[in-house]
Amino acid sequence: xxxxxxxxxxxxxxxxxxxxxxxxxxxxxxxxxxxxxxxxxxxxxxxxxxxxxxxxxxxxxxxxxxxxxxxxxxxxxxxxxxxxxxxxxxxxxxxxxxxxxxxxxxxxxxxxxxxxxxxx
Numbered sequence: 001x002x003x004x005x006x007x008x009x010x011x012x013x014x015x016x017x018x019x020x021x022x023x024x025x026x027x028x029x030x031x032x033x034x035x036x037x038x039x040x041x042x043x044x045x046x047x048x049x050x051x052x053x054x055x056x057x058x059x060x061x062x063x064x065x066x067x068x069x070x071x072x073x074x075x076x077x078x079x080x081x082x083x084x085x086x087x088x089x090x091x092x093x094x095x096x097x098x099x100x101x102x103x104x105x106x107x108x109x110x111x112x113x114x115x116x117x118x119x120x
Contacts, residue, residue, distance in 0.1 A: 001045045006100075008086065009037040012062065024071070028080075030064035038088040038100060054098050056090025066110065074117035078110050 014032025021027055036059060042052040061084070068078030084104040091097060 003043045003045070005041050005043075007039045008102075010060075010086075011035045014062065021067075024069055026068050026070065028064075028066040028068065028078075030062070030066075032062040034060040034062055034084070034086060036060055036086050036088055038086075038090060040090060040098070040100070042092075052092055052094075054090040054092035054096075056088045056098070056100070058086060058088030058100070060084060060086035060102075068110070072117075074114045076112050079107070080110065081105070081107050 012032045012034050014030060016028065016030045019027045019029070036057065038056050038058065040054045042054075044050055044052060062082070064080060064082045066078045066080030068076050070076045082105060084102070086100075086102045088100045089097060090100065
């Protein structure tokens with residue numbers, strides 16, 4: 001039996017663009033480069049290996065797109081999608097090269113309400 005615990009630390013630098021598509025509709029696009037530090041620990045429960053940590057670095061990308069509708073000055077709702085891709089190369093104490101690749105994606109809903117939106 002083997003278990004693995006991964007820890008990712010990410011530095012993200014990117015840009016956002018907002019495009020007005022109509023009187024109440026907005027498209028927001030977000031793209032970022034990601035630099036990643038990763039630590040992985042294998043626990044080999046019934047072998048002589050036991051504890052096997054590995055550490056590495058790599059990079060990736062994040063892309064987001066959100067379409068939102070502004071009902072009034074205070075209320076807006078939107079739907080969006082997000083995709084992350086990360087790749088790292090790690091080395092364990094036995095000098096084995098381990099390549100990790102992770103893809104995460106999803107769809108989300110968001111809403112915002114501004115209190116005192118009409119106040120001067």
